[in-house]
Amino acid sequence: MSREMHLTALVYSTGLHPDSWRLPNSHINEIGSIDFQIKMAQLAERGKLDAFFLGDGQYISEEATGQISYYFEPLTALAAVSRETKYIGLVATISSSFYEPYLAARMLSSLNQMAQGRIGANIVTSQFDVEAQNFSMDKLPSLEERYNRADEFITVMKKLWCSFKTSAIVNDKETGIGLDSNQIKAIKHTGTHFQVNGAMNIPTSEYGRPMLFQAGTSIPGREIAARHVEGVFSIAWNMRDAKNFRKDMQLRAKKEERTTPLVLPGLTVYVDETYEKACALKQELDQFVSIENRKKRLSKAIGIDVANWEMDERVPNLQPYEEVQQKVVKSVYSAVKNAVETEELTLRQLLERFSTWVGHKTIVGTPEMVADQMIQWFEEGACDGFTLMPPTYPDLFEKFIDLVIPVLQARGVFRKDYQHATLKGHLGCCEREVKVKSR
Numbered sequence: 001m002s003r004e005m006h007l008t009a010l011v012y013s014t015g016l017h018p019d020s021w022r023l024p025n026s027h028i029n030e031i032g033s034i035d036f037q038i039k040m041a042q043l044a045e046r047g048k049l050d051a052f053f054l055g056d057g058q059y060i061s062e063e064a065t066g067q068i069s070y071y072f073e074p075l076t077a078l079a080a081v082s083r084e085t086k087y088i089g090l091v092a093t094i095s096s097s098f099y100e101p102y103l104a105a106r107m108l109s110s111l112n113q114m115a116q117g118r119i120g121a122n123i124v125t126s127q128f129d130v131e132a133q134n135f136s137m138d139k140l141p142s143l144e145e146r147y148n149r150a151d152e153f154i155t156v157m158k159k160l161w162c163s164f165k166t167s168a169i170v171n172d173k174e175t176g177i178g179l180d181s182n183q184i185k186a187i188k189h190t191g192t193h194f195q196v197n198g199a200m201n202i203p204t205s206e207y208g209r210p211m212l213f214q215a216g217t218s219i220p221g222r223e224i225a226a227r228h229v230e231g232v233f234s235i236a237w238n239m240r241d242a243k244n245f246r247k248d249m250q251l252r253a254k255k256e257e258r259t260t261p262l263v264l265p266g267l268t269v270y271v272d273e274t275y276e277k278a279c280a281l282k283q284e285l286d287q288f289v290s291i292e293n294r295k296k297r298l299s300k301a302i303g304i305d306v307a308n309w310e311m312d313e314r315v316p317n318l319q320p321y322e323e324v325q326q327k328v329v330k331s332v333y334s335a336v337k338n339a340v341e342t343e344e345l346t347l348r349q350l351l352e353r354f355s356t357w358v359g360h361k362t363i364v365g366t367p368e369m370v371a372d373q374m375i376q377w378f379e380e381g382a383c384d385g386f387t388l389m390p391p392t393y394p395d396l397f398e399k400f401i402d403l404v405i406p407v408l409q410a411r412g413v414f415r416k417d418y419q420h421a422t423l424k425g426h427l428g429c430c431e432r433e434v435k436v437k438s439r
Helices: 034-046 074-082 101-114 143-161 219-228 239-255 275-286 291-302 330-343 347-353 367-379 395-410
Strands: 006-011 051-054 089-095 119-124 169-172 177-179 211-215 231-233 266-271 361-365 385-388
Touching: 006 034, 006 231, 034 051, 034 074, 034 395, 051 074, 051 119, 074 089, 074 101, 089 101, 089 211, 101 119, 101 143, 119 143, 143 219, 211 219, 219 239, 239 330, 239 367, 266 275, 266 367, 266 395, 275 361, 291 330, 291 347, 330 347, 361 367, 367 385, 367 395
Parallel strands: 006 051, 006 385, 051 089, 089 119, 119 211, 211 231, 266 361, 266 385
Antiparallel strands: 169 177
């Protein structure tokens, strides 16, 4: 079988455009209804996507997204979603900076059995001090320390998932033997961040462990991804950045003696039957975002006040991330820096990118135009597929499912039906063996 594209969808508020909630027909009043999340997951399943992915944050973000960017805790929400879907993979965001590995491994394993092998975890290290302050910290540890903790966090979870298999459950009523203790191994882990002695008290079933993902493009994040995960949610504005990232991941995975994780850059799509209609959809949303607000968002993202920059002059090259005085998100800063340097953008052009989610590729056009660009990236080795980040839910997500998916299917790059019932199967990694290394 020829190589097929992998597609996941990130659900966030009413859409990835920060002002999607302000549309007259927005579903902002449904954000607190689990039925809304279920509807989005069922829509993703109708499109035969690999997975439905819930982002998460540990704070009230107030990022102009209807003021509540995150609502339900992801694992709780996906427990409900799993009962109303059959095939779609379900991915929850887990912060290694705040969770304990025993607790996270146990919750994920429970949910994976409930969902019959459809669960994944997107491991993040969190970004803001305001989150840390909800977990008895004054501020987040350094990036290096957070990723060292994440490395150990994942290692411990993997050990726990190997510590107790369902084959150890005997339940012999005649002999009175319930468990075969020879098949249950305490992990006896003592590390820098965690001390975990016993085996996990829920067995890992025949479905195996949950699939793992990592979001971001920082060097420590790449090292974690190469060592541990099955997929990477990356940021790439252009094909050159995407190709460089995927090549780097291939080299890092080779050093770890692992199959390269799937690289799935974020993609925002405005699609309709004609190009003019697609542009109108974008303009309808962009009308809510003033130039002043875009400048504020850009200033926050790069740690530099751009209020007095000339709109039609080329944006100057940005300093290395390590020299930025104000705390900013490294993956976003790097995406802006690379775009400014390689595309020689004016401030007006750069602000245009800020009408949607910062740093991710955006396509505006007909179904054929959208499919053309997606297939070009895919066939030229820039990615293994995409993480869909629709500007609005459910409207533009549904347009993508109904208009673009059939084109991808007709061109033979995306499945017409599910061939597997597990996330592991959707990702094409049924035969992958992930090694747990002592670190």
